[in-house]
Amino acid sequence: MSENNFLELKNIYKYFGDVKAVDNISISIKRGELISFIGPSGCGKTTLLRTIGGFNKQDAGEIILDDENIDALPPEKRSTGMVFQNYALFPHMTVYDNVAYGLKQAKVPKAERHDRIMTALSQVELRDHGKRKPSELSGGQQQRVAIARCLVLEPKVLLLDEPLSNLDANLRLSLREEIRRIKEKLNLTVIFVTHDQEEALSISDRIAVLNGGVIQQLDQADRIYNYPSNKFVSTFVGQANFFTGHLQEGKEGLYFDTGTVTFPVERLQKADGEAMAIGEKATVLVRPERIKINTSSPIKGKVVNTIYNGNFTRYFIELEDETVLVDAFNTMDNKTYQKGDVIGMELPTSPHVINDTVS
Numbered sequence: 001m002s003e004n005n006f007l008e009l010k011n012i013y014k015y016f017g018d019v020k021a022v023d024n025i026s027i028s029i030k031r032g033e034l035i036s037f038i039g040p041s042g043c044g045k046t047t048l049l050r051t052i053g054g055f056n057k058q059d060a061g062e063i064i065l066d067d068e069n070i071d072a073l074p075p076e077k078r079s080t081g082m083v084f085q086n087y088a089l090f091p092h093m094t095v096y097d098n099v100a101y102g103l104k105q106a107k108v109p110k111a112e113r114h115d116r117i118m119t120a121l122s123q124v125e126l127r128d129h130g131k132r133k134p135s136e137l138s139g140g141q142q143q144r145v146a147i148a149r150c151l152v153l154e155p156k157v158l159l160l161d162e163p164l165s166n167l168d169a170n171l172r173l174s175l176r177e178e179i180r181r182i183k184e185k186l187n188l189t190v191i192f193v194t195h196d197q198e199e200a201l202s203i204s205d206r207i208a209v210l211n212g213g214v215i216q217q218l219d220q221a222d223r224i225y226n227y228p229s230n231k232f233v234s235t236f237v238g239q240a241n242f243f244t245g246h247l248q249e250g251k252e253g254l255y256f257d258t259g260t261v262t263f264p265v266e267r268l269q270k271a272d273g274e275a276m277a278i279g280e281k282a283t284v285l286v287r288p289e290r291i292k293i294n295t296s297s298p299i300k301g302k303v304v305n306t307i308y309n310g311n312f313t314r315y316f317i318e319l320e321d322e323t324v325l326v327d328a329f330n331t332m333d334n335k336t337y338q339k340g341d342v343i344g345m346e347l348p349t350s351p352h353v354i355n356d357t358v359s
């Protein structure tokens, strides 16, 4: 087995009646990798996770884990530990007994059990909380117990279904760090389902963006953000401005012409790696922070709204009949603009060409 395909999903399909929840998904996951599945509600991320864990049976395709086809195995025999959104701890049992439960089921001898429980509790930094009941713990601590309960069974893959969604913002941030720390320390392979794109960007080695049961893009976070493969990924992860136009060549070099604005560009590359031809039509993506406010730019627009975000301000700028978003980083003394101001915008010379043209 190569370390690069520790967990392999091969052409997985899953139907619920007429609904194709998972539509021919294939992924190879490395040992020790943390992959997030993200996408809008109903895109199939939970179904795919449950299929890996054995809680659903796929209608077609194979799942190979560590060189073994696990399709015929029930969840408890798969070496996949699943942590659910609502923790599913036993409320009447202590933390220690909650963690012990799976080991007892697996008939692990008592002496070995104790060592493994204490190790798992240490891994989530709850060694001193074994005697408490779940109701005596914070939400974040309860979620760590749920993780310990999986870790104690030494799974080859940890499956996390929106594990942080019941927690407040600060706890979410610290538990994200914790999950990454545990994953690094144990070289654990983790699949993380979330609908929160920012969470996925910050925690993942790679992200699979799903829509309609299909993987739209599987890539590292910065690639997903900077080089999304299509319009869907561009808008699902981050804010997007699209400009549809033609590449042209003039006396001063290449420029992009949308009919409303023109701006100089370098040689633009399409998603397939080919250079765009002169005269060719395309849609380019420009993230709001890549537009510079520059009074001498000939591209002028009127500020129609502003949102102050602390470290940056988002401007909504009317440009003909479109609204362009511009994010300006705030320093203590930078100039800010108000509704009604007219500002100049400098567009980047190497915008990202996306596959589908936006009409």
Ligand code: ATP
Binding pocket: 016, 019, 020, 021, 039, 040, 041, 042, 043, 044, 045, 046, 047, 048, 195
């Ligand atoms: P969410 O973010 O809302 O949890 P999701 O991306 O996890 O969404 P899934 O729960 O995987 O989406 O659902 C994918 C599709 O399959 C949806 O259309 C859903 O209605 C359908 N579906 C999921 N589970 C079942 C089920 N047990 N019976 C019937 N249809 C189902």
